Amino acid sequence: MPRYCFRLTLTLFLIATGTGLLFAQEIATPKYPVKKDSSAADTGQLDAGDVYNLLFRKNKKKAPKSRKSGSLVLLPSIGYTPSTGFEFGADVSGTRYLGEPENTTLSVFDAYAAVSTNELALIQLTHNIYTARNQWNIQGSYDLGKTVVLDRGLGTGREVPEAIPIRYTYIRLSENIYRNLFPNFYAGAGLAFNYYTNIDEELDDPESIKTHNYLYSVKNGYPVNHYFASGLLINLQYNTRDQPYRPYKGLYVDVILRANQKWLGSEKNALQLKTELRKYWSLSAKNPEQVLAYWLWGSYLLNGSVPYLELPGTGSDINQRIGRGYTISRFKGPSFFYNELEYRFPITRNKLLSGVVFLNMETANNQNNIKLFNYWEPGTGAGLRILFDKHTRSNLCLDYGIGNYGSNGVFVGLNEVF
Template sequence: MYFIQKFLNPLRIVTTVFAILIIIGDKGYAQKEVVKPESIQPAAQIDIFDVLRKITKKPPKVVDTPKAGERNLSILPVIGYSPANGGIIGATASITKYLADPQTTRLTTALLNASVTSKEQVILSLRYDLYTPKNKWYISGDNRLLFFTQPTYGLGIYGLHSQPYSFSWNGISGTTKGDLSQPLKYNYLRLYETFLRKINDNHWYAGAGVMIDYNSKIQDESLKLDSPVHITSHYTYSKYYGFNTTSYGTNGISAQIMHDSRDNPVNPYKGYYFNAYYRVNPKFLGSSQSSSVLYYEYRTYVNVNKAIPQNLIAFWFWGINVISGHVPYLELPSITWDTYNRSGRGYIQGRFRGNNMFYAESEFRFRLTRNGLLGGVTFLDCTTASNPLPLTSQNLFNTIAPGGGFGLRIKMNKNDRTNITADYGIGHGFSGIYLNMREAF
């Protein structure tokens, strides 16, 4: 009971702050009877580089009308430490560009990350969303190469109340030393490439994709088959469904449909996004076993004040279901393994995993300064997952893991709305600081 109260007290605070901010946004900012002078003549927008120019007494950079071919580049150094990774050093770069007239073509974006650690880990990734002239084609990619170490915690939603309390930096690694933590070391290659064609003028696209997942040199560091015996979730699942315990892969093709009416993919103020695909992973394409997977995702953005577009409530839902066959353990749906590693704030990456998973999150975003330099967020999220193993069977929605928190936003590039994000998330037996570039969703 003491542990439950220990968790619920900070979560109640987060929930209360979230509710208060919504009330403020609804009643304080959104009044139609009184129009403040600042709404008629808004302050000039600035970013962190304008602040640096002012300090160095250089003239401010004027926000230009978006032009075809004009590139915006934002680079954020990554420096940190965690017990599992040691020292971390690297950089994240956000690149945006219009490939044609911005009046007829949506913004193309790319996010690159490269990090190395003192424990000889390497993290490389390239994620991008590309729109050809007049939005005729939408091409996206999620590509990663990891030489990685990370604990796993079994399948389904278990151990919420008995989990020893831990803290992490950016959700990558934590200090948990309890029985639930099962360290794994492995190499991971992901290559997802999607090609969608516009099918009408209402932002709908359809097409296909190629998806490759490959895990190799897997070392189950807490597995002990000799006395004293210690069997891990990865070993149990792999043996039960006939997977090699040291390497496996899932290679497939997908049929996909998408709708995207967001006004800006980097930091939306309005619109909604829907994406769904059905993925087939046959053995003849190199999969360890044949399987099929259904993925669906929805995001929407509701403005609470027309005069201040930054003040909004955003919603994010996604789910993944293994429809047929079996997927290797490390390639099962898991929190913070979405495209941009943003789900599950309040928990460590990979804390929840299952053959079926559903995730929901709501975030209130608000302006702190009139010039747009600073902003804030509060958020609530929940995760549920299933466990297919007979002895520990758990269905979707049997148990739900809640999380929440708050964060600060610093405008890094006013031209494309890129923010530096710093969030503090709280979950059952866990809390962490998450530093990133761009919004969570």
């Protein structure tokens, strides 16, 4: 299989509430929806919707819309990766304010389904609900799919000449509820239920091939072709970002303690600590889009063990965008640490086009002689941004990244990587 990852999503059609032109990627609805940036229209910014209106809707007036009214958008899309082949899907996304827009974040409901030429399939339902005055936040994700990853085993610091594809079917269910305790600070709890089955079922004799999943599962006492990982979640979150899609300033910290339990169906008990930090500095008062951004993401196994396909690694964040320059799951281990620095800057005066340069580093351990932080795998690259909606700051991202061992690729998505 090629040592690169290429993902391109093309929106073919959208019917909704007069939005105009949309681009979309086949990823989960962002975890924290946005409030509109009402000042954008007064700064001379031009977005994809403006371009569309200039070209096709010169004499058409938009109907007035209530600030509390919702929306429903259909987003058919086409995607491609070396692992999945061509992917054809459709995304239905709905939004609504459950309180006054002045003090309540927009709630989002999303349904996505896709099939690919490599006989892979996905159904995903997500919701992110904010009650009036943001007193409660309810987040849920329900995934069912059949997929493939290019597997190269555990740990960093090792060049593996050939990847072994792992095909499997999965069900992932999670539900979290947060309570706003004081300004910018939330605490919550939840449940996660993950099931993996039909792992490597197409292989004639998995035991003789000795895949990484097989060796790890035998060593740690897991079934080789199916397993459960279900647990309790305790979450603490602090968020001062001015906007989650494309922040100019602020700090975001999320700490999750996950306890897999046999009485919930897990094969083994395990305790994991997951941490995330995002920090943004605006470098110019005249051009606040000129931003230095830092991202730290870590998952640490404190006790017990987790199944092979649950191990954290490249692409383990909610939108699978950790590690530009490498394929998903290129590096992984019982514990995994990642950090990235990105510089963002406008290119055109009307802010329709902007650019980024980035540098990232990741490290993972294994169960033998490789310890966390022993070896680092770097990735670097640059990208172009096309402003999709100036009010929500959402944009289309096109990045080219390179990494170690000849790894490189083009990565396309909606909204900033972090």
